[in-house]
Amino acid sequence: xxxxxxxxxxxxxxxxxxxxxxxxxxxxxxxxxxxxxxxxxxxxxxxxxxxxxxxxxxxxxxxxxxxxxxxxxxxxxxxxxxxxxxxxxxxxxxxxxxxxxxxxxxxxxxxxxxxxxxxxxxxxxxxxxxxxxxxxxxxxxxxxxxxxxxxxxxxxxxxxxxxxxxxxxxxxxxxxxxxxxxxxxx
Amino acid sequence: xxxxxxxxxxxxxxxxxxxxxxxxxxxxxxxxxxxxxxxxxxxxxxxxxxxxxxxxxxxxxxxxxxxxxxxxxxxxxxxxxxxxxxxxxxxxxxxxxxxxxxxxxxxxxxxxxxxxxxxxxxxxxxxxxxxxxxxxxxxxxxxxxxxxxxxxxxxxxxxxxxxxxxxxxxxxxxxxxxxxxxxxxxxxxxxxxxxxxxxxxxxxxxxxxxxxxxxxxxxxxxxxxxxxxxxxxxxxxxxxxxxxxxxxxxxxxxxxxxxx
Numbered sequence: 001x002x003x004x005x006x007x008x009x010x011x012x013x014x015x016x017x018x019x020x021x022x023x024x025x026x027x028x029x030x031x032x033x034x035x036x037x038x039x040x041x042x043x044x045x046x047x048x049x050x051x052x053x054x055x056x057x058x059x060x061x062x063x064x065x066x067x068x069x070x071x072x073x074x075x076x077x078x079x080x081x082x083x084x085x086x087x088x089x090x091x092x093x094x095x096x097x098x099x100x101x102x103x104x105x106x107x108x109x110x111x112x113x114x115x116x117x118x119x120x121x122x123x124x125x126x127x128x129x130x131x132x133x134x135x136x137x138x139x140x141x142x143x144x145x146x147x148x149x150x151x152x153x154x155x156x157x158x159x160x161x162x163x164x165x166x167x168x169x170x171x172x173x174x175x176x177x178x179x180x181x182x183x184x185x186x
Numbered sequence: 187x188x189x190x191x192x193x194x195x196x197x198x199x200x201x202x203x204x205x206x207x208x209x210x211x212x213x214x215x216x217x218x219x220x221x222x223x224x225x226x227x228x229x230x231x232x233x234x235x236x237x238x239x240x241x242x243x244x245x246x247x248x249x250x251x252x253x254x255x256x257x258x259x260x261x262x263x264x265x266x267x268x269x270x271x272x273x274x275x276x277x278x279x280x281x282x283x284x285x286x287x288x289x290x291x292x293x294x295x296x297x298x299x300x301x302x303x304x305x306x307x308x309x310x311x312x313x314x315x316x317x318x319x320x321x322x323x324x325x326x327x328x329x330x331x332x333x334x335x336x337x338x339x340x341x342x343x344x345x346x347x348x349x350x351x352x353x354x355x356x357x358x359x360x361x362x363x364x365x366x367x368x369x370x371x372x373x374x375x376x377x378x379x380x381x382x383x384x385x386x387x388x389x390x391x392x393x394x395x396x397x398x399x400x401x402x403x404x405x406x407x408x409x410x411x412x413x414x415x416x417x418x419x420x421x422x423x424x425x426x427x428x429x430x431x432x433x434x435x436x437x438x439x440x441x442x443x444x445x446x
Contacts, residue, residue: 022405024253025423028245042249049253119235137201138236141380144203163197166229173232 016056019064024049026065026140027072033135034076034128048075063146070150073132122172130165137162187215192222200229237381244319254404307368307419308401308408314365315385315406315421318374324383325361325376335362339373345390347373348416355435357384367419377432382424384432391417398433400426409433 027048032041048071052059059067123131136142136150147158187195192215198204199212216223318324327338336349342364351359356379363374370389377384396412407429409420420436422429 021253024245024250025242025405028249029243032243038246041243042246045245045249046252049249116235116238116240119238120241123236123241134236138233139242139381144198144201159198159203160194162201163194166197166232170228170232 012056016053019059020049020052020056020068023065023068027068029139030069030072030132030135031076033123033131033139034073044072044076044079047079048072051075065140066142066146066149069136069140069142070152073150118173119169122169125172126165126168130161130168133158133161134165134169187211189215189219189222192216192219193225196222196226196229200226200233239381239383242381304399304410305401307410308403310367311385311387311408311419311421312403312406314367314374314387315383318363318365318376318385319383324363326363328361330359330361332359335359335375338362339364343371343373345373345416347375347388348414349375350436352377352432352435355431357432357435379422379424379428379432382422382428384420384422384424384429386436387419387421388416391415400430402426411437413437 024045028041028045031044031048032038035041035044048068052068052071055071123134126134132151133147136147137144142150144155144158144162147153148155151158153161192212195204195208195212199209204212216226327335329335329338330351330353332349332351336347339347339349339362349359349362353359357377359375360378361376363376365372365374365387367387367389372387372389375386375388377386391412392415393412394415398409398411401408401410406421406423407426409429411418411433418433418436420429420433422432424432
């Protein structure tokens with residue numbers, strides 16, 4: 001690897017600073033929402049930045065944020081497989097998570113008074129595939145196309161996962177969570 | 187359209203990802219379906235909840251420091267890579283970075299270093315903006331009403347700041363704060379642009395007007411200008427175009443009465 005040292009030219013280094021560093025917050029935000037705690041999130045973000053720096057020569061224009069977020073996501077999943085065998089096999093079956101019938105309920109009106117801590121807990125309780133889609137959409141304001149390119153999924157999958165993520169979040173917040181959770185593969 | 191189809195498309199509609207024909211179809215469906223309309227309202231509410239800035243996790247200082255421009259320059263000491271689970275590829279990558287730093291050629295030393303007053307002001311403004319984002323630091327007076335915010339500054343400053351709400355342009359005023367910048371006591375107005383916060387600083391200036399100057403630094407944009415014997419500095423992590431739009435809205439609004 002160190003033999004690659006000449007591959008990175010001076011202009012590339014300056015470009016890294018200009019293109020990638022501004023997205024450090026975005027990288028950490030995604031890492032933090034995927035990882036278990038602050039320390040893990042810092043590890044993920046740090047390693048992702050190192051990978052980004054290392055592979056920057058393979059970045060040929062386009063959206064640096066999307067490129068970096070895809071690296072953060074891959075880093076998270078690869079670190080998790082390495083270090084956490086107990087939860088590394090969380091699988092996600094789109095069919096199992098098909099939307100449950102949800103009629104607007106009186107409790108649903110309680111959404112009007114969403115408090116941050118409830119929302120945070122509900123978001124943390126979402127399975128990773130749903131959580132990452134929602135975080136990218138609502139916190140990073142990514143388009144479906146950007147989310148699809150970060151997660152390597154089809155746009156249709158992004159759309160249905162976002163729908164499910166929101167349905168689940170709403171169910172958690174309005175106390176209908178037990179049924180939805182029973183289907184989870186934890 | 188059936189409710190079952192609408193259930194999925196509702197989200198895409200909310201995300202503004204439908205083409206014109208589908209958008210028309212879904213709005214038509216909602217006109218005739220109170221259940222879907224109610225659902226849509228709930229998800230709109232949920233989205234508002236998720237837009238609360240405190241859910242966004244900004245990079246901690248330790249990480250930011252490691253990836254600052256000083257870290258990429260050879261003048262700084264070797265970065266302490268604090269990773270608990272140092273994997274082999276990571277160790278190699280870290281070694282690679284270290285090697286690069288040690289072997290950094292002369293071009294590194296040619297990087298421009300900010301020293302003059304103007305850039306110091308930009309640095310100050312960004313530091314102040316970052317500090318203001320820390321909990322409990324953003325606002326001294328919380329109000330979306332310019333007629334509350336403006337009088338609040340009276341007696342606290344030796345000038346009367348220009349205060350206006352730009353909610354109509356998509357930049358709602360959310361409050362005000364006293365701050366100090368470059369040795370001046372300044373008025374800071376806080377505006378929002380979706381999830382982003384915009385700090386607008388102002389204080390009396392000796393010159394009447396000057397050209398607008400835009401500076402970028404690590405994802406923050408700073409725009410400085412002078413008008414009506416007031417010096418203005420706007421700082422935000424919103425993108426440059428949006429901040430320019432904000433500045434334009436603020437400047438244009440000087441002549442016209444506010445819309446509120």
